[in-house]
Amino acid sequence: SSSSSSSPTHPRPPSTTELSVRINAVSSGLALEDLTTILPATHLDAIVVPKVNKASDLHFVTDIIRHTLPERRHNPLKILALIESAEAITNLNEICRASPFLSGLIFAAEDFALDLSLTRTPSLTEFLYARSAIATSARAHGLPSTIDLVCTSFRGEEGQRVLREECLQGKGLGFNGKQCIHPSQVEIAQRTFAPGEKEVEWAVRVVAGDEKADIKGRGAWTLDGKMIDVPVVGKAKATVERARLCGMDIDAIREKWKDQEPE
Structure with a gap:
């Protein structure tokens, strides 16, 4: 069984x-x-x-x-x-x-x-x-x-190169994760499928700004001249959660932008 x-x-x-x-x-x-x-x-x-x-x-x-x-x-x-x-x-x-x-x-x-x-x-x-x-x-x-x-290659630099290419290809097809058969594959897979640093920073700023806007009773607001509404906030929250699961330091990014106010 x-x-x-x-x-x-x-x-x-x-x-x-x-x-x-x-x-x-x-x-x-x-x-x-x-x-x-x-x-x-x-x-x-x-x-x-x-x-x-x-x-x-x-x-x-x-x-x-x-x-x-x-x-x-x-x-x-x-x-x-x-x-x-x-x-x-x-x-x-x-x-x-x-x-x-x-x-x-x-x-x-x-x-x-x-x-x-x-x-x-x-x-x-x-x-x-x-x-x-x-x-x-x-x-x-x-x-x-x-x-x-599954990527069957995992040994040495060549194995890591193949894994990285497969991860990028899968991400390009719409997948958001990859099966791993060896512990050495996990970090590369997580890093490749994780959202990019700039994407995460933007998402954290949106989430933090929305929390402040919500306290002030504002439904829509702007960030860097871009309109922020409910769908944008929803996507940002999902990005932040994915980044957190991938081991990215969300708290450090929040601290960096703690003084940001919604426009």
């Missing part, structure tokens, strides 16, 4: 900000046992469901969560769906609408290649359609997470 290492009594590791468990596929017949074992864990944030080929795979998991955790409405459990087949790609719209708990899609390139008898190449062009479809569908349905394929 995929859940054998995640007993409900195991505490969350102190260095872990979000804890997810990968269960067996619904089609394996083992998912019910996995879910029954792991769902009592109060420190569990997300369930990764492999081989999601159609909406009914997520309906199954969702129904079990609802029956097992009816009281967990204040902190709903998230579902991350692994997209691994041609069937899944053709059913993306239905999959994205299948569960209110669905938080993101993960592209499993190796299994997808096996399903289509493809050979992975350094350019990754053989995955272009599938990756674009996943990122676009997730965005269309408002899913916050789109996690790109």
Whole structure:
């Protein structure tokens, strides 16, 4: 069972900000046992469901969560769906609408290649359609997470170069994260997918300025001559949160601009 290492009594590791468990596929017949074992864990944030080929795979998991955790409405459990087949790609719209708990899609390139008898190449062009479809569908349905394929290179400078290129390519296709198979990959992936320093500084200024504008009862205001309204503030807050999760020092930027007043 995929859940054998995640007993409900195991505490969350102190260095872990979000804890997810990968269960067996619904089609394996083992998912019910996995879910029954792991769902009592109060420190569990997300369930990764492999081989999601159609909406009914997520309906199954969702129904079990609802029956097992009816009281967990204040902190709903998230579902991350692994997209691994041609069937899944053709059913993306239905999959994205299948569960209110669905938080993101993960592209499993190796299994997808096996399903289509493809050979992975350094350019990754053989995955272009599938990756674009996943990122676009997730965005269309408002899913916050789109996690790109694994980079199999991680050793030495060449491995880091390949990883960086793959991250930039994935970001360019609309993904906002990447699967990592080695600790050495994490920093590069986070740095590449994190918002840029200038973008973060602007966002912090917007959020801080809006807090002051709100106290003064002002709905819209300007910053550096640009109109700041609700949608701009919403995007800025999301950028700041992403930057914080990527380890950027938001408090230091806030301190730098503490005397800024909304215009």
